Amino acid sequence: MRILVVEDEPDLLRSLAQALREESYAVDTAADGDEGLHKAESWEYDAIVLDVMLPKLDGWQLLARLRKTKKTPVLMLTARDRTMDRVRGLDTGADDYVVKPFDLDELLARLRALIRRSAGQTCNTLDIGDVSIDTAARLVTRAGAVVELTAREYGLVAFLALHRGEVVTRTALYEHLFDEDDSSLSNLLDVHVSNIRKKLGHEFIITRRGHGYSIET
Numbered sequence: 001m002r003i004l005v006v007e008d009e010p011d012l013l014r015s016l017a018q019a020l021r022e023e024s025y026a027v028d029t030a031a032d033g034d035e036g037l038h039k040a041e042s043w044e045y046d047a048i049v050l051d052v053m054l055p056k057l058d059g060w061q062l063l064a065r066l067r068k069t070k071k072t073p074v075l076m077l078t079a080r081d082r083t084m085d086r087v088r089g090l091d092t093g094a095d096d097y098v099v100k101p102f103d104l105d106e107l108l109a110r111l112r113a114l115i116r117r118s119a120g121q122t123c124n125t126l127d128i129g130d131v132s133i134d135t136a137a138r139l140v141t142r143a144g145a146v147v148e149l150t151a152r153e154y155g156l157v158a159f160l161a162l163h164r165g166e167v168v169t170r171t172a173l174y175e176h177l178f179d180e181d182d183s184s185l186s187n188l189l190d191v192h193v194s195n196i197r198k199k200l201g202h203e204f205i206i207t208r209r210g211h212g213y214s215i216e217t
């Protein structure tokens, strides 16, 4: 899952990006509204964390312009006690908001829920055969036993599971699993898939030759 964080306070931007990476997200950052809009329009993010008060283009303007072309889920960071901001945010097409200073765990939970809802999922836990994926705990079990996955492997499993039943192209996987600073070789994806199959069963991820990969329901 790939997230864009648009925030002009450097310390907050850095700590948010780091916290999200620790949760296995690929993270891109933008420090002003122009850069944020450009990136938001250029890539298929799974969600955008968008500060309201931004230089160049504020969060509202960015959101209004983005909504002309994209439905990317947006979580707004609004100022404390600005009820008008929240109402305006939801009216403009924001999907959710947290009030600054926010609790990190709450922001992460809201982000997970946003991504889940946008993929049409209602539950934190995804069951696929004997494999169970708890997206809140980032815990994967097979036949009741915990399976250790690397952050990349988990990201790949979680993305395919969220879109289970669909064929996900390699291009889409690269776009959703790697951030703008990654310069991974294309065969790396095959290595991750191979390692996941060793852990979760060969049939867990199906190769659609010429198209991509899928996890069946």
Ligand code: CA
Binding pocket: 007, 008, 009, 051, 052, 053, 054
């Ligand atoms: Ca700001």
